[in-house]
Amino acid sequence: MIVAERKPLEEIRRNLAGRKKVLVLGCGGCVTVCLTGGERQADMLASQLRTAAKVAGEPVEVTVRTPTRQCDREFIDTLKADVEAADAVVSLACGVGVQLMAEVYETKPVLPAVNTTFMGAHSGPGTWTENCRGCGQCVLAETGGVCPVARCAKSLINGACGGTNKGKCEVSRDIDCAWYLIYKRLKARGDLSFLRAEREPLDWGMSSSGTRRTLVHAEVNDQAHRRGAEGAEGAAERK
Amino acid sequence: MPGRQLTSEEYARLAGSDALIETEWAPCRAACPVHADVRAYLDLIARGRFREALDVIREVLPFPGACGRICHHPCEQECRRNDVDQPAAIRDLKRFVAERDYPEGQKFEKPLQERDKVAVVGAGPSGLTAALDLARLGYRPTVFDRGEAGGGLLRTAVPAYRLPRKVLAADVDAIVAQGVELRLNVEVGGAFQLDDLRSQGFKAVVIAVGLSKSRGLPIPGADAAGVELALPFLAAADSAGPGLAGKSVVVIGGGNVAVDVARTAVRLGAGRVQMACLENEKEQPAWSWERHEAAEEGVATLHRLGPKQVLVRDGRVAGAEFKAVTEVFDGNGRFNPKYDENRLTTLDCDVVVFAIGQEADLALVKGTDVKADERGRLVFDRSTSRTSAADVFACGEVVTGPGSAVEAVASGHRAARAVHQFLSGLPIDLGESLPPKIDKLAPATAQRLVKAARAEMPAVPAAERKANFGQFELGLSEAAAMKEARRCMSCASGPFVLTDKCAACLTCRRVCPFEIPEVKEIADISSALCQGCGICAAECPANAIVMAGYGPDAVRKSVDAALASLDPKGLRLVIFTCGHHAPAARWGGSDPARPAVSAKEVFLPSMSRLSAADIMYAFEAGAGGVIVLECESGTCRYPTVELRLRKRYEQARQLLIEAGVAPERLALHVGAADNQEAAFAAIALMAERVTRRAQGWAPRGQAAKPQTAEEKSK
Ligand SMILES: Cc1cc2nc3c(=O)[nH]c(=O)nc-3n(C[C@H](O)[C@H](O)[C@H](O)COP(=O)(O)OP(=O)(O)OC[C@H]3O[C@@H](n4cnc5c(N)ncnc54)[C@H](O)[C@@H]3O)c2cc1C
Ligand code: SF4
Numbered sequence: 013m014i015v016a017e018r019k020p021l022e023e024i025r026r027n028l029a030g031r032k033k034v035l036v037l038g039c040g041g042c043v044t045v046c047l048t049g050g051e052r053q054a055d056m057l058a059s060q061l062r063t064a065a066k067v068a069g070e071p072v073e074v075t076v077r078t079p080t081r082q083c084d085r086e087f088i089d090t091l092k093a094d095v096e097a098a099d100a101v102v103s104l105a106c107g108v109g110v111q112l113m114a115e116v117y118e119t120k121p122v123l124p125a126v127n128t129t130f131m132g133a134h135s136g137p138g139t140w141t142e143n144c145r146g147c148g149q150c151v152l153a154e155t156g157g158v159c160p161v162a163r164c165a166k167s168l169i170n171g172a173c174g175g176t177n178k179g180k181c182e183v184s185r186d187i188d189c190a191w192y193l194i195y196k197r198l199k200a201r202g203d204l205s206f207l208r209a210e211r212e213p214l215d216w217g218m219s220s221s222g223t224r225r226t227l228v229h230a231e232v233n234d235q236a237h238r239r240g241a242e243g244a245e246g247a248a249e250r251k
Numbered sequence: 252m253p254g255r256q257l258t259s260e261e262y263a264r265l266a267g268s269d270a271l272i273e274t275e276w277a278p279c280r281a282a283c284p285v286h287a288d289v290r291a292y293l294d295l296i297a298r299g300r301f302r303e304a305l306d307v308i309r310e311v312l313p314f315p316g317a318c319g320r321i322c323h324h325p326c327e328q329e330c331r332r333n334d335v336d337q338p339a340a341i342r343d344l345k346r347f348v349a350e351r352d353y354p355e356g357q358k359f360e361k362p363l364q365e366r367d368k369v370a371v372v373g374a375g376p377s378g379l380t381a382a383l384d385l386a387r388l389g390y391r392p393t394v395f396d397r398g399e400a401g402g403g404l405l406r407t408a409v410p411a412y413r414l415p416r417k418v419l420a421a422d423v424d425a426i427v428a429q430g431v432e433l434r435l436n437v438e439v440g441g442a443f444q445l446d447d448l449r450s451q452g453f454k455a456v457v458i459a460v461g462l463s464k465s466r467g468l469p470i471p472g473a474d475a476a477g478v479e480l481a482l483p484f485l486a487a488a489d490s491a492g493p494g495l496a497g498k499s500v501v502v503i504g505g506g507n508v509a510v511d512v513a514r515t516a517v518r519l520g521a522g523r524v525q526m527a528c529l530e531n532e533k534e535q536p537a538w539s540w541e542r543h544e545a546a547e548e549g550v551a552t553l554h555r556l557g558p559k560q561v562l563v564r565d566g567r568v569a570g571a572e573f574k575a576v577t578e579v580f581d582g583n584g585r586f587n588p589k590y591d592e593n594r595l596t597t598l599d600c601d602v603v604v605f606a607i608g609q610e611a612d613l614a615l616v617k618g619t620d621v622k623a624d625e626r627g628r629l630v631f632d633r634s635t636s637r638t639s640a641a642d643v644f645a646c647g648e649v650v651t652g653p654g655s656a657v658e659a660v661a662s663g664h665r666a667a668r669a670v671h672q673f674l675s676g677l678p679i680d681l682g683e684s685l686p687p688k689i690d691k692l693a694p695a696t697a698q699r700l701v702k703a704a705r706a707e708m709p710a711v712p713a714a715e716r717k718a719n720f721g722q723f724e725l726g727l728s729e730a731a732a733m734k735e736a737r738r739c740m741s742c743a744s745g746p747f748v749l750t751d752k753c754a755a756c757l758t759c760r761r762v763c764p765f766e767i768p769e770v771k772e773i774a775d776i777s778s779a780l781c782q783g784c785g786i787c788a789a790e791c792p793a794n795a796i797v798m799a800g801y802g803p804d805a806v807r808k809s810v811d812a813a814l815a816s817l818d819p820k821g822l823r824l825v826i827f828t829c830g831h832h833a834p835a836a837r838w839g840g841s842d843p844a845r846p847a848v849s850a851k852e853v854f855l856p857s858m859s860r861l862s863a864a865d866i867m868y869a870f871e872a873g874a875g876g877v878i879v880l881e882c883e884s885g886t887c888r889y890p891t892v893e894l895r896l897r898k899r900y901e902q903a904r905q906l907l908i909e910a911g912v913a914p915e916r917l918a919l920h921v922g923a924a925d926n927q928e929a930a931f932a933a934i935a936l937m938a939e940r941v942t943r944r945a946q947g948w949a950p951r952g953q954a955a956k957p958q959t960a961e962e963k964s965k
């Protein structure tokens with residue numbers, strides 16, 4: 013799940029630059045689950061905006077909508093009337109939703125109300141922790157289900173660095189050493205052979221530091237199918 | 252039982268109506284023969300809204316005073332608190348609201364009555380109920396009774412120490428005040444016949460004559476002087492004085508009537524009172540509490556005795572002889588007593604009273620088109636409440652057999668509906684589809700609930716009360732009643748999950764103090780397990796949980812109303828507090844000790860319902876400050892509320908300060924909701940802080956709100 017945290021009100025208000033009609037958009041997906049951008053949080057942000065405007069003596073009109081998800085056009089399309097009626101949109105969705113909103117409603121300022129922080133899991137009451145960095149070449153099969161990319165401070169892929177210290181990371185005593193965890197997990201499984209094998213370096217070009225990535229499922233992508241069919245004809249022609 | 256789910260659209264359609272709260276019933280309501288909304292009136296009592304509670308009762312039960320004392324309260328038998336500690340004292344609470352003096356008085360509106368005349372024969376609970384319903388529907392009912400006052404057996408049989416005559420008279424007066432004409436000392440079937448009613452223009456007749464004859468037994472000696480029947484004995488008791496001084500009395504029978512006879516005999520001065528019944532202790536039909544009270548007053552109960560003969564000396568009773576009972580109910584559970592004629596018991600006594608049952612006196616229908624069967628019972632169609640004559644209906648014990656007052660009332664309601672349908676030219680259909688009742692409390696949930704002892708009904712000690720017919724139960728004090736009402740768990744008022752909004756985030760599961768929500772594709776909250784605290788509803792990030800009885804708009808509407816009631820130029824403080832504890836602490840309203848600050852309280856069913864968003868809303872709506880008053884630590888009926896409320900308050904506080912609200916305009920006080928002094932101090936403190944800040948006293952930090960006129964004038 014994508015985890016995000018609320019931006020300070022001051023920043024949101026600064027970005028709004030005094031616009032009078034604001035549409036606050038929650039998102040019914042991940043940010044609801046991590047308690048940052050659900051309908052309730054959208055209501056509370058709207059409430060803050062109204063109160064702040066009142067205190068400042070410059071009233072605003074704030075409406076709230078919370079589509080099922082902001083990362084799908086079909087859901088976003090249902091917001092047309094509300095978006096058009098507003099001077100600006102403040103979105104509590106992750107960066108994915110904000111961008112898609114901005115793309116669909118090109119002429120409308122769509123402003124983020126959250127900082128999209130990571131992909132993670134619920135790890136305790138009211139707490140979420142990062143688990144995956146989306147590197148594009150998952151190594152969890154070899155690392156006992158502990159991700160060294162996300163959880164090792166240096167994203168090392170071939171074992172612990174010299175700074176590992178009694179299971180803790182040299183960066184901070186509060187952080188577990190990912191490689192220590194990997195070792196423990198594999199030992200518990202009774203198979204340390206993965207640790208002995210040497211791993212090829214990751215292709216960072218496939219990861220978040222490379223270019224924008226795209227996924228196509230040909231089975232539901234009509235264009236991909238058409239291209240595939242043309243290819244087949246072409247091949248026949250070449251014979 | 253599955254949880255309750257709705258789409259947002261369905262919810263929008265139903266919100267504000269009773270549909271949600273009526274989806275399922277609490278078991279008390281289902282068990283009540285007239286389905287009184289127990290949960291609703293207990294909640295009103297807890298909030299100190301006594302008159303409204305009484306109105307809820309009166310809607311379905313025209314005998315709140317009488318039933319508040321003598322109802323056999325099947326609601327309490329079914330109350331889900333039985334599985335936690337003891338049932339809510341529903342009957343005693345009914346009595347409490349019924350016997351209060353209301354400053355506004357007991358005003359009753361007479362409905363517009365322009366429809367047909369209807370005659371009711373018999374002014375017992377069933378007949379008066381049918382008449383009242385018909386009056387409310389606009390008919391003109393006249394109730395005929397051969398007695399000198401209304402009330403039926405409640406007046407002539409139920410002893411005054413349980414039901415004072417003036418209490419019953421007040422119930423009857425209220426019925427009359429609502430458009431029922433009562434014609435007393437008229438025996439229908441005597442000089443005045445059933446057919447006379449028709450010729451006088453009554454378009455329908457309801458027979459509600461009860462079971463007015465006591466049964467005796469055709470055993471040797473039964474006609475001797477000193478042998479009495481229960482009903483005449485009880486009817487005469489009021490006027491008989493200490494007629495039994497020093498005498499030894501044997502009451503034959505083991506039911507509630509027998510117990511009343513025995514206790515009446517004690518009060519009439521009898522030296523010794525023994526009850527002889529067929530049943531053993533377990534089988535004996537009288538209510539356990541009445542048997543216990545009788546025993547306290549010195550009544551002895553002898554079991555498994557079958558009357559054989561009354562022993563007579565000089566034409567007067569000298570004793571009673573019994574044969575041993577070997578079995579009362581046969582293998583099929585049918586009443587079919589078997590005796591051992593060889594094992595005999597003799598009880599010496601001066602008086603024998605038969606309390607073994609009653610039958611109807613149907614002289615009034617003799618020779619009319621209203622037929623009785625060969626066993627002397629009215630021919631009656633239960634599904635239409637109709638007799639063999641198309642325009643003659645019947646209700647009460649004459650058709651149901653012996654039961655309780657509230658059952659007679661229920662039967663009266665049915666007859667009135669039938670008459671209404673008949674006179675409207677409609678087919679008679681008394682079918683009712685009632686909401687299902689929720690399941691029993693699961694033991695795992697019951698275990699987690701906060702225990703609270705039931706209010707004891709103060710009573711006159713046995714030694715004192717047995718000497719007179721004074722009411723021996725003294726009634727609950729206001730404080731005790733409000734506290735007792737809070738014991739109600741508001742069963743079945745739990746939430747609905749909005750299917751299109753729920754994100755299956757698990758927050759409800761994680762915050763529920765009872766771990767009740769199950770989250771599969773979406774949350775599933777069992778109404779039978781849920782305790783209705785609303786903690787989950789106030790935390791759900793998707794706003795996907797709505798409480799049946801207190802929807803998401805409820806707090807906001809109350810905030811709007813509170814603000815509207817305050818002078819716009821004043822401070823306008825909104826005080827969120829517990830509707831159950833604060834009214835009992837008597838600090839709401841217009842107490843002279845209350846600080847003269849423009850502030851208004853918003854009472855919540857429990858502080859568990861207050862969300863951070865609600866607190867924030869108050870400012871948005873124009874509040875100059877918000878005070879959250881929580882109850883004394885550990886007094887909430889729900890666990891964890893203190894922690895949740897503090898966290899919500901902190902969250903709201905941060906978000907509000909971020910929005911520029913001055914910090915002194917927000918306060919949370921623990922232990923103040925149920926403490927008048929602390930509540931007043933909290934109000935005064937905020938007023939002082941806000942005013943000082945406005946005067947430039949406070950250190951600079953967050954911008955204060957622009958001064959209000961009230962502040963400026965100071
Ligand atoms: C001793 C005793 C104790 C009881 N204790 C309780 C208790 O604690 N709790 C409880 O819930 N219930 C109790 N009951 C039962 C309760 O009293 C009855 O269920 C209830 O009164 C039945 O109501 P009804 O309207 O059917 O008839 P009734 O109350 O019997 O009323 C019938 C009326 O019809 C009148 N009448 C009869 N024939 C004629 C006629 N021909 N013309 C004119 N008027 C006529 C009678 O005068 C009477 O007023 C008790 C009953 C008895 C006998
Ligand atoms: S706790 Fe209240 S609602 Fe539940 S059964 Fe008892 S009286 Fe009825």
Ligand code: SF4
Pocket residue numbers: 745746759762763764765766767768776780781782783784785786787788
């Ligand atoms: S939190 Fe309260 S209202 Fe929600 S499921 Fe649990 S008991 Fe019911």
